[in-house]
Amino acid sequence: MGCSSSLPDRNSGRLGGLNAENGGAPDAKNLRVKLVLLGDSGVGKSCIVLRFVRGQFDPTSKVTVGASFLSQTIALQDSTTVKFEIWDTAGQERYAALAPLYYRGAAVAVVVYDITSPESFNKAQYWVKELQKHGSPDIVMALVGNKADLHENREVPVQDGIDYAEKNGMFFIETSAKTADNINQLFEEIAKRLPRPSSS
Amino acid sequence: MSSDSSSSISNDGSTDQNPNPSPTAKPLDFLQERLASIALTEPNGGAESPSDQEPQAGVSNGSFIEEIQEVVQNNQAAGSEAVVEEVSESFTHGVVWRDNSEHEVDAPSSPSSSGYAGERGSSSATSESGIGEGGEDEIREVRNDDSVDGVSDLQQSWVPGKRHVDEDDASISWRKRKKHFFILSNSGKPIYSRYGDEHKLAGFSATLQAIISFVENGGDRVQLVRAGKHQVVFLVKGPIYLVCISCTEEPYESLRSQLELIYGQMLLILTKSVNRCFEKNPKFDMTPLLGGTDVVFSSLIHSFNWSLVLSGAQKASLHPDDMLLLSNFVMSSESFRTSESFSPICLPRYNPMAFLYAYVHYLDVDTYLMLLTTKSDAFYHLKDCRLRIETVLLKSNVLSEVQRSLLDGGMRVEDLPVDTSPRSGILSAHLGQHKVPTESPETSREEYIGVGGPFGLWHFIYRSIYLDQYVSSEFSPPINSSRQQKRLYRAYQKLYASMHDRGVGPPHKTQFRRDENYVLLCWVTPEFELYAAFDPLADKALAIRTCNRVCQWVKDVENEIFLLGASPFSW
Numbered sequence: 001m002g003c004s005s006s007l008p009d010r011n012s013g014r015l016g017g018l019n020a021e022n023g024g025a026p027d028a029k030n031l032r033v034k035l036v037l038l039g040d041s042g043v044g045k046s047c048i049v050l051r052f053v054r055g056q057f058d059p060t061s062k063v064t065v066g067a068s069f070l071s072q073t074i075a076l077q078d079s080t081t082v083k084f085e086i087w088d089t090a091g092q093e094r095y096a097a098l099a100p101l102y103y104r105g106a107a108v109a110v111v112v113y114d115i116t117s118p119e120s121f122n123k124a125q126y127w128v129k130e131l132q133k134h135g136s137p138d139i140v141m142a143l144v145g146n147k148a149d150l151h152e153n154r155e156v157p158v159q160d161g162i163d164y165a166e167k168n169g170m171f172f173i174e175t176s177a178k179t180a181d182n183i184n185q186l187f188e189e190i191a192k193r194l195p196r197p198s199s200s
Numbered sequence: 201m202s203s204d205s206s207s208s209i210s211n212d213g214s215t216d217q218n219p220n221p222s223p224t225a226k227p228l229d230f231l232q233e234r235l236a237s238i239a240l241t242e243p244n245g246g247a248e249s250p251s252d253q254e255p256q257a258g259v260s261n262g263s264f265i266e267e268i269q270e271v272v273q274n275n276q277a278a279g280s281e282a283v284v285e286e287v288s289e290s291f292t293h294g295v296v297w298r299d300n301s302e303h304e305v306d307a308p309s310s311p312s313s314s315g316y317a318g319e320r321g322s323s324s325a326t327s328e329s330g331i332g333e334g335g336e337d338e339i340r341e342v343r344n345d346d347s348v349d350g351v352s353d354l355q356q357s358w359v360p361g362k363r364h365v366d367e368d369d370a371s372i373s374w375r376k377r378k379k380h381f382f383i384l385s386n387s388g389k390p391i392y393s394r395y396g397d398e399h400k401l402a403g404f405s406a407t408l409q410a411i412i413s414f415v416e417n418g419g420d421r422v423q424l425v426r427a428g429k430h431q432v433v434f435l436v437k438g439p440i441y442l443v444c445i446s447c448t449e450e451p452y453e454s455l456r457s458q459l460e461l462i463y464g465q466m467l468l469i470l471t472k473s474v475n476r477c478f479e480k481n482p483k484f485d486m487t488p489l490l491g492g493t494d495v496v497f498s499s500l501i502h503s504f505n506w507s508l509v510l511s512g513a514q515k516a517s518l519h520p521d522d523m524l525l526l527s528n529f530v531m532s533s534e535s536f537r538t539s540e541s542f543s544p545i546c547l548p549r550y551n552p553m554a555f556l557y558a559y560v561h562y563l564d565v566d567t568y569l570m571l572l573t574t575k576s577d578a579f580y581h582l583k584d585c586r587l588r589i590e591t592v593l594l595k596s597n598v599l600s601e602v603q604r605s606l607l608d609g610g611m612r613v614e615d616l617p618v619d620t621s622p623r624s625g626i627l628s629a630h631l632g633q634h635k636v637p638t639e640s641p642e643t644s645r646e647e648y649i650g651v652g653g654p655f656g657l658w659h660f661i662y663r664s665i666y667l668d669q670y671v672s673s674e675f676s677p678p679i680n681s682s683r684q685q686k687r688l689y690r691a692y693q694k695l696y697a698s699m700h701d702r703g704v705g706p707p708h709k710t711q712f713r714r715d716e717n718y719v720l721l722c723w724v725t726p727e728f729e730l731y732a733a734f735d736p737l738a739d740k741a742l743a744i745r746t747c748n749r750v751c752q753w754v755k756d757v758e759n760e761i762f763l764l765g766a767s768p769f770s771w
Contacts, residue, residue, distance in 0.1 A: 041491060050538065062534040063492035066543020066558075069579070088539075092491045094470060098544060101576050 028197050032083045036103040039112035040123035041091030044146040047177035049088045052187055057178055064090040067102050074187060082191040100134060108140045108190055115145040116153040128168055140193050141170040144186060149176040368400035380445040381462060381501055384409055385478060391486045394501055398487055408443050424452050435459040439478035450690060451697035458504050465500050467548035468525045469493055471555060499532035519549035536560045542579045561586050563599060566606055609674045613653025617753055655742040656735030659688060662754045663729045669762050671754060692731050695722050712740060721747055
């Protein structure tokens with residue numbers, strides 16, 4: 001993956017990207033965060049989102065075009081709520097140049113790979129680097145090894161994921177969108193790690 | 201040999217002649233850089249580096265070359281052949297913005313093929329500021345070709361994606377396919393193949409490339425090769441070569457315009473800036489860039505069976521080709537149905553170099569709303585627009601009306617109103633028939649024994665030239681099965697070609713043709729074109745009378761079925 005430095009709208013002077021207009025003052029009890037999913041095509045980004053948002057799993061693969069937008073609100077034990085506005089991006093190479101459009105201004109980036117595919121793990125590392133270069137400085141990043149149910153075909157050791165995540169200050173988890181394993185935990189853990197706005 | 205994308209490529213003219221001053225002139229540099237950098241990082245794999253130096257050697261490898269009987273070449277290097285702006289119109293069931301892109305039963309005679317029946321649902325789309333685009337398809341297929349009355353259609357999801365990936369050019373089944381489409385690069389690298397795995401077809405692609413470059417080296421351009429029942433149609437678009445190999449007996453012009461549409465579909469996904477990849481690296485492998493789009497191409501190719509490509513001037517800014525390609529792209533990409541999406545797309549006829557952004561949201565299973573913008577950051581604005589549009593559509597019951605009309609379907613030949621002579625007299629153009637029988641319509645209707653509409657009318661297509669819109673009747677018995685429908689479309693296609701045969705004197709006005717399958721009647725006036733199919737035993741005079749009634753009928757309901765007023769599809 002060569003070219004990372006090309007950003008959409010670099011010349012246009014617009015800085016907003018796909019950020020929701022702030023609908024009101026920040027509320028320490030009700031957070032609203034932009035989350036972007038990145039990763040190689042076919043690792044299960046859309047499946048993770050659909051499992052989280054709708055509790056569904058569709059084994060027929062539907063290639064995402066551009067990016068899909070979904071939102072889901074979760075309540076934490078400390079009685080705060082977090083509304084995730086999720087950009088589920090297409091993993092295809094031709095959309096890679098458009099990724100900044102979706103990750104710009106994102107508070108959370110979830111970088112997904114497939115534990116049966118070392119290639120997708122490499123791609124995940126590419127995305128982490130890209131985010132470190134061009135993402136928000138205080139972005140919360142999670143590294144997710146998906147398809148954990150296919151452990152008999154595993155090609156990326158858990159420890160590799162743990163090590164890489166640790167080195168890069170990321171939260172790491174292995175999930176299965178198919179069995180729903182760790183899907184809610186992923187988002188709850190992210191929610192806990194979000195910087196809270198100081199109540200004003 | 202290495203044809204570049206400069207102005208010397210004459211047949212690029214059709215897309216370059218963009219009628220619109222492009223407000224989106226600012227190309228997305230980032231993607232171009234992206235594409236360019238991919239090109240740079242592309243390893244020089246040259247595994248099957250196709251005989252750049254010795255194209256002749258490649259030619260002798262091609263097995264089907266031996267069958268060549270006739271090579272039609274255009275001696276003029278520059279495109280003296282008029283590139284007609286093609287207005288592609290797909291069949292609608294009564295409503296103009298509804299594309300019927302029925303999915304074909306693939307090569308039904310082939311032993312290994314299975315019948316695909318598809319019901320893709322239907323949808324219509326409109327967009328901000330009157331950019332009405334999009335479409336719907338309504339797929340009805342009766343699996344049993346006979347004895348089904350056309351109501352109890354088996355509806356089944358069309359299986360997306362490419363079929364027969366296991367095949368290659370050595371497979372007998374592959375060779376028996378009736379219609380192949382290939383996209384390849386000018387270095388002979390396969391980009392897309394309708395059947396089989398592109399990578400396994402590298403040798404075959406190299407052969408096609410060799411034919412093209414061999415002729416090009418002689419300062420010529422190969423357009424059509426006939427080999428027995430097969431036609432091999434070539435289209436060169438800068439570094440991209442498109443080839444169709446068909447034994448469907450469709451006219452050359454039809455196959456060529458299908459290749460143009462496939463090229464347009466590719467541009468819709470990537471823009472023309474993909475050419476730069478080839479400038480930087482002639483051996484660039486484009487297949488990864490089109491990853492996951494097999495279904496978009498196969499769905500488009502599929503729709504060729506149900507679409508007619510008609511020529512005509514087009515003033516509207518949103519070109520029908522763009523509409524067709526856009527709606528095909530949206531409807532063939534299942535992910536749009538899952539949630540609202542925001543995706544870059546290029547409208548080749550609008551501006552082949554720049555991306556627009558499409559906001560797509562399904563209002564219900566059959567209907568989607570698409571909003572187009574030039575602004576990459578307009579998602580939330582468009583989402584807000586969509587909410588407001590949706591509210592209005594719901595409150596005004598438009599959505600349920602759309603649903604109802606989808607269920608009702610379009611015009612049916614059985615519903616053709618009975619003749620009322622005074623009315624027919626109003627028709628400015630009246631299909632010439634000097635001895636119109638003066639029987640009363642009621643009795644004559646009884647005289648005819650058979651299926652279909654009055655006097656054996658089976659089907660019709662009416663195109664308003666002024667509005668550049670058309671309407672066609674619903675399929676009804678005996679045109680039940682998709683195979684019969686396909687056959688009828690092919691017959692129309694031939695009829696159309698014969699009516700519009702350039703260079704053979706003035707265009708014909710009417711044509712009456714009878715064979716063992718149909719009576720086909722075509723009538724072309726400055727105002728409209730009518731194509732009608734009748735029972736093969738239909739009476740000629742009555743068929744002509746019926747056509748007059750069809751025209752009157754369409755005029756009577758013009759307000760309902762056509763979008764009238766100032767160009768509805770302009771920006």
